[in-house]
Each structure stands twice: as structure tokens, then as C-alpha cells.
Amino acid sequence: MILLEAKDVCKYFHGNKAVDKVSMTINEGEIVGLIGANGAGKTTFFNCLTGYYKATSGTITFMGKSIEKAKPHTICKMGIGRTFQIAKPFHGLSVLENTVVGAYNKCRAKSDAYKKAKECIDFTGLSDKESLDAASLNTGEQRRLELARALATQPKLLLLDEVMAGLTPTESAEMVELIRKIRDSGVTILMIEHIMPALMALSDTVYVLDTGRLISKGTPEEVSADKQVIESYLGKSAEV
Amino acid sequence: MNMQIFQALLDGVLMGGVYALAALGLSLIFGVMKITNFAHGAMMTVGMYTVYVVSTGLGISPYIALIFAAATLFILGYVVQHTLIDRISQAPTHNQLLLTLGVAYILENGLLAIFTPNYKTLEVDDFEGSIKLGQITLSPEKIVAFAVVLVVTAVIYLMLYRTRTGKAIRACSQNREGAQLMGIVIKKTNAIAFGVGALCTGIAGALLTPILSIYPTLGETFQLKCFVIAILGGMGNLWGALISGLIVGVVESVTGYVAGGSWSDLTVYAVFILILLVKPSGLFGRSNRREH
């Protein structure tokens, strides 16, 4: 079943085409990867999907409903969760309270919200930190908190913006496992990632952006064999 | 009737020039340090009292005493930035705002403690009477003030565009990290920029001293006006500040003439809120508003 469908999404900033006619289809249960060099428009595209930017043109439908004009919190209510490239923990709230903010997205009663939040914290392995102020977490823990919060909103589709950036190899490996676990729990995932092995191991489908345009899509194998992709993206990083 | 409007217009331009100079200083400080200086009005009053004290004490013309005011304010601004604000350059903006507010209280009430709340009027004998052009009367103090504003502004522009320090200040206002990489000593440049900004408001105060009766809280009146002008012109945009100063001077003077004095402030603030809401980058574009 198609969960999200973006058609010809464009986003211009003062005439610059940050995202240029990008179309994407995400099926339920998939992990979809989105790659591209810095400035390729990946995060801009995320922001269009989640209501932070209004797409200049194009349509976005989520579970049959048009969302390209919806506000971020409405989109979250409809079932799209997201994390940010730079983790944004709420200082002054404990890890648990941070997660409860997300849990209130679907839970009405306080007890339900705390129960859901605790579940998500356990799931992401932060149980022993739950009463600490979120400001005291390290980078890896902050990423987990981002995930826990987003999961607490009970999304159908989860957008992950470089959740592995800045993590140690061990932490990344744990994160890969965690993302698999999330998918297995029934959440569809769209992820931006720079760590290629991780992305290739996880994704069912990969989309490649270059200067705002979609230049390739397919299975990880297909994409990594695509000449254009190698030239514009993979090749460069391989040379480095 | 028409002549009176014309009179209001001219008065507005002349006063607007003085506002513009003070607002130029505010805009410069904001442009470089991203700080809204709530002590700007109080610093202006310090300039006024410096002129008053030097002029009456030494028996010299206020327009020579003005140099003392400029020097005092430059040092004051330099010291405030160097010893206080610099310590919290990484703090949230509202803390920097509050710090300047604290400084304002100290300055303003320091003046109050020394000079009492009583009005002081400077007797100026440089000019005799007023200048009459047909039905229009112009006070020579205002004309001289406007002329001085033009000269000071020109000097500041030369400083900013021709000298090493000036170029460093402009570099910092455009790109801090870049400037630092180029070997500009940020701390010193900031202090000089704040000094120059304070000097602007000090000279503006000095120029107003022969025109107004002064008292310690007088600067408050001009404080918000400076904010209005600086934002109207685009915070950090110095040309914008100058032009907006003239605009605000004229709007104030003309609405004051048409509708009465107290309504002129209302118009200015209403325009202010409108600009904040609709075009916070000001009328003339570039603003150094912090991005999140």
C-alpha cells in the first residue's frame, strides 16, 4: 500500500531551485534512503514533506490526504514523525518529559502519555537516563532521545535526518539495529544518511538527489551501479 | 497655512537629522554585536550633561564642549563593551539586552544622584535671535546641529570605509567567523564599534543640549525613537538609519502640527509595530537579524 506520494515537488528560494521536480513513492513497511551531496536539497525536501516549507509547486499526499499546505504539527498528528539533523533536546526537561511531549501527540491522558513515553525510552535504550535533564546527554544519547520523542508521537512514517552523523562506529551499528527494530514494529522509514554502508544495508529503495534534482532511484545495488550517481556523488566520496 | 506645514517639514528634517545620528550609532552597535542597546538613551543623556558641565564650567561654547562629550562617550562605550558585554557574548540575546538595561539604570540614576532631577538649561550666546525666511522661522541651533550631523556622519563613513579599523568593523558586521579567520581581533573591534556607536548618540545629545532643557531621564524619550528609526532603516543598515531618521523626524513634526503633540508619538509607534510585523528587515533591505 502506498503511504506517501510526492509528485513534482519544487522549492525555490529567491529563484534558486533547492528542490526541483522531485517525485517519490513510499510503500508501507519500507525503509527508503535518500542520498546526495551537501546542498543537494535533501533536508529541504524533508522540510517540504513535514510542513516547515511550503512547496513552491507539486503535490504531496499522505494516506490519501493532501498535506502540502498543512502545518508541521498537523502533519505530525496525521502520522509523520521526524528527527532533525542537529539534535534539539529541550533543556530544562528530563529525558522522560522530553519524550512525554511527543507522546501527548496521540495520548490524551497523562498516565497514557507517560506509559507510552517510558516504552519509547526503553525501546531506544535510554531507561537509565530517563530522569536526567536532557541537556546532560552526549551526542549519541541525544540522537536516541530524538528517536524516542519521534516514536512517542506514534508515527506511521518516520523521517530520519542523518541520525548517524557524528556517532562512533559502535554507536552507528547500534543505531542500524535500532532502525531495523523500528521498521519491524510497523513504522515505515524515510532516511537521509551520509554513512553509505549503513544506508545500503538498511534501505529497500534509494533515491539520489543532485543539486535539487532526482538523478536516480532503485535498489541499493541498482543505484550504486548507476553511472550518473557514481559521477556526481559516490565517485567523489570514493576518491576522498 | 501651507507655510506652517512647510515649517513643520523643515523642523522635522532638522530634528530628524539629530535622531538619525543617534540611531546610526544604535544600528552600528546592532550590526556588529547583534545587541539591542537599551542604554542608548541614557548614553545620550550622559552626552548632554557632559556638554552642560564643560560648557558652564569652562565657559566655552557648547559646540566646542561637544568634543568632550564625544570623547567621554567613546570611552564609555568602549569600556562597557570591553568589560561587561564581551563577557556574555555567547549568552541569549535577551540577557545582553538586560545587561544594557542595567547599565542604563546606573547611568541615568548616576546623573540623577549628581545633578538632581531639576531641569538644567544651557544659556547659549553664540547666536542672536532666529533666522527668518519669509514666514518661516528657523532656530540657528537646529541648523548648526544639522550641519554638525552631516559632518560627523561623513567622518564616520570615511572611518568605516577608508580606515583599517573601519573595515574591520564592517567585516565583523558582515561575517564574524570570517573576520576572525582574517586575523581581526574581534574583542577590540567590538569595543571600538560600541565606542563609535555611543559617540554618535553622545554627539546627538550634545547637539540637543542648547535646544532643550535637560534632565536625567530625558534620554528615555529618544531611546524608543532610536529603535524605531534603526529598525525602519533595517538594523545594521547605516544608510537606512540616516534616511529613516529624517522620515521619523518629518512624520513626527507633521503629525504633531496636524493632530497635536501626543498623537505624533502614537503614529511613530504604530508605524514601528507595522514595520516589525510586516517587514522586520526594514524599508531598505539588509538586516542582520539573527537566524535560528
Next chain:
Amino acid sequence: MNTKNINRITLTALLIIGVLFPLFADFYVLCIGINVLIAALLGQSWNIMSGYAGQFSFGHAVFFGIGAYTSTALYTMFGVTPWIGMIIGAGVAAAVGAMIGFLSFRYKLRDDYFALATLAFAEIFRILVNNTKSLGGATGILIPYLQNPMEYQFASDKTYYYVILMLVALATVYIALMSKSKLGLNLVAIRGNQEAAAALGVNVLKYKLIAISSSAAFAALAGTFYAQYYGFIDPSIVFASSISVEAIVPCIIGGSGTLYGPLLGALLIIPLQEICNSLFTSISGVNMIVYGAVIVAFILFCPDGIFGRIMKIKGKKGAKQ
């Protein structure tokens, strides 16, 4: 000792001191106590919107003034008792707050720009009232003193004291309940990062409006009390920027975004000013120099305020364990 216990002990101690205080105070000291509580109420009001929700207001005088003028005008013009006027005033202030908030937040004003906008709104209201003859214009309104408790007028300052104590307690209980509820968590989340809060389904605009409206309502209660206690208001008193500052300073000293911070802050700053006044009777302005110096000192050396600093130290210890 955990936070809950500390909170409980602080609360009990504060209540006992607050209730028993008038028994030991002479007229002069009681008057200072009342001023402490007015500052505390203003501080708690500012605390909701700026401390918890992080929307820095520099114009709380507008709500204070609206509270004072609404109840006073209703009383002197229509004979409505200020007890009811107080509630109407709170409602009007909340509505005006929502309007200011809607305009500012709708157009995404933040930080200094939002602070300047609130400042300008307060000035606009001051000038408007100044030019409204039916509201007494610049000369203000003198409230006839009838000593009738039904009219919010009391023979003894002790009664005034207990009334403002009740209002401060009300505000404090409101914040205590709020801070652990969905509302409070959402406000702190918005303070931390609006985009991230929205990504978790928080309707940012709605919650900011709730914050500014409830904050405005409490400031208005302080305004009505001020009018009834002093019996005289004019625009340059109740819409003054010094009132806006008086709402901020207790929070800076005690710790904004903390439950008891503003109470402690008010308890320190008002008596300090009084002491300065009594020490330097011949020189005016010394108390305000000290006021300014206290602001500077706290911003430089203790920017989180006293309670904020304590909580930070505790948080660090917790992280190490």
C-alpha cells in the same frame, strides 16, 4: 532529598512566613511586604510567558495598566465592584495579550524584535489612555475611598496584604500545576526549540497564545490590586516601562522558569531598594543605581538566577551519578 521534598518544604516555609508576617510587621514594614508581593505577582506573571514559554516580554506594563484601568473605570463610571472589575480586567488583558501575541507570533517575531514590539504596544496604550478624556487623560483617576470590603477597599493594610498574598499564592499554584502538565511541558519545549516542538505535534501558536493570555491575566490582577491599594492611577504610572522591568527583575534574580524564583527575587530586590532609600535619604537615584547594578551582576555572574543555579548544580551531580 529529592525535588518533591524540597518543593514541599519551601512551599510550607514560604506559606508560614507569608501568613505570619503581618503579626510582626509595623505599618512601614507591612507596606514593603505588600510591594514585595506586587512585584512577586508581576514576576510570576512574566515567568509564565517568558520564563517557561521563552517569549521575552518587555511590555508587561500594558497588561498591568489594562487591569488597573478596567477595574477602576468600571468602578468609578458604572459602580461595578472592583472584585468583578478585577476579573473583567484579567479577561480584557488576556484578550489584548492574545491579540498582541497573534500579531507577533503570526509574523514570527522573536527575541529582541518581539521584546521591542511588546514595548511599543505598552507605549501605544499609554499614549491612548493619556489622550482619552473619559479615562481621566494624563491626570489619571482618583478612586473614592469608602473602606468597604465589598468594593475591594479595606480599613487595614493587613487585609490588603492578605489579598495580594492570596493572589500570589494563586499564581504560584497555577504555575506549579501547569509546570507538570501537558501545557507546561509544551511551553518549555517551545522555549527550547519551536521547530522541534512542532515536529512532535505541538501546536506552537496555540500554546504561545495560552501562555501570553494567562500571563497577561495575572499581570492585570496585580494592576487592579495596585489601583485599589494606592487609590490613584495615571497612565505614566501603570503603563510605565519601569513596571515592565519590575516584572522581569524578580525572575532574573530568583531564576526564570522556576516555580519559586520570582518570589525569592521579589523578596530580595524590593527590600534592598528600600534599604538604599533609607540610607541615602538626601540623594535621589541611589536605589535605582543599585537596582541597575544588581541586574548587571546577575546577568554577568548568575544568569540563571538563584534557583536556576541550584537546579543546574543538582542536574550536573545527577549526571555524574
